[in-house]
Amino acid sequence: MVMLLLAGVVTGCAHQTPRLYAPMQPDGWSVQPIAISCRFAPDADLDPATGTPVGDEGYYLYILNEAANWDYSDTKSLLLSIRQRPWAHSWLILESPRDRLECGHTGDFGLTKPRFHDGVFQGIRNGDPNPIAYLWQTMSDGQFQIGKPNRPPTFVWRMPITKRRHQLIYEYVMQRKYDQFGVRSHNCTDMVIEAAALAGINLIHRIQLILPPETKVWGQTVRVWTDPQYRILEYSTPDVLETDLRQLARLGIGSDVTEWYLGLNQ
Numbered sequence: 622m623v624m625l626l627l628a629g630v631v632t633g634c635a636h637q638t639p640r641l642y643a644p645m646q647p648d649g650w651s652v653q654p655i656a657i658s659c660r661f662a663p664d665a666d667l668d669p670a671t672g673t674p675v676g677d678e679g680y681y682l683y684i685l686n687e688a689a690n691w692d693y694s695d696t697k698s699l700l701l702s703i704r705q706r707p708w709a710h711s712w713l714i715l716e717s718p719r720d721r722l723e724c725g726h727t728g729d730f731g732l733t734k735p736r737f738h739d740g741v742f743q744g745i746r747n748g749d750p751n752p753i754a755y756l757w758q759t760m761s762d763g764q765f766q767i768g769k770p771n772r773p774p775t776f777v778w779r780m781p782i783t784k785r786r787h788q789l790i791y792e793y794v795m796q797r798k799y800d801q802f803g804v805r806s807h808n809c810t811d812m813v814i815e816a817a818a819l820a821g822i823n824l825i826h827r828i829q830l831i832l833p834p835e836t837k838v839w840g841q842t843v844r845v846w847t848d849p850q851y852r853i854l855e856y857s858t859p860d861v862l863e864t865d866l867r868q869l870a871r872l873g874i875g876s877d878v879t880e881w882y883l884g885l886n887q
Contacts, residue, residue: 649833652693665821676781679718685774709859711810726812728763728802732757750847763802777882778866780875808855824863826834830854
């Protein structure tokens with residue numbers, strides 16, 4: 622089941638944006654979403670007849686996603702799409718019959734260090750032998766986001782949960798450390814994935830990039846890495862997450878409530 626879902630993520634990419642898959646190319650570039658071993662936790666609350674999540678009345682987990690729609694088909698396309706749309710975001714709503722908490726994990730504000738994408742481009746301009754290594758850093762400007770961010774989501778997914786799981790997720794959100802923020806870990810997508818795991822579901826959210834040591838961009842040869850430890854980059858991304866959430870909604874696992882959420886803001 623999981624591999625079929627992942628296949629849906631990959632094979633559909635040729636006909637839509639974002640493009641999340643690229644086979645190995647002559648320069649050494651390749652991209653693919655990373656599979657998960659199991660869709661549901663062993664103790665997930667599922668309807669025995671349909672195999673879909675169930676919960677107690679009035680208890681829900683929402684995952685809200687703003688995709689960047691990056692084009693991973695080759696290095697030039699990715700760099701260009703990052704230049705055009707450098708940010709994406711994932712956050713959540715935890716709902717009970719009494720209240721609704723909307724929150725997330727933000728960071729990479731560029732206050733003490735250049736933002737991640739700026740740092741990579743700056744390294745390229747400066748002739749850094751490993752400009753991509755900037756993405757291995759962890760920033761110390763992470764913050765706990767309460768309420769709506771300043772941009773609307775591109776997709777909102779809702780899943781019923783039990784009162785017990787609501788409490789587990791609430792405790793996780795309140796106790797989580799938010800001061801660290803990174804590309805490879807400790808970011809907004811990681812937060813909602815961990816919350817979803819507490820709800821009993823595992824989501825496809827990570828992508829693997831195999832990077833060439835150098836590439837040509839706009840007619841110029843650009844050094845990407847010299848040290849081979851930077852050849853493979855894996856990280857969580859809202860683009861992969863949103864593709865998975867849309868597929869789940871089509872299969873009846875959770876539901877698409879994007880229009881409902883956007884209507885709340887009118």
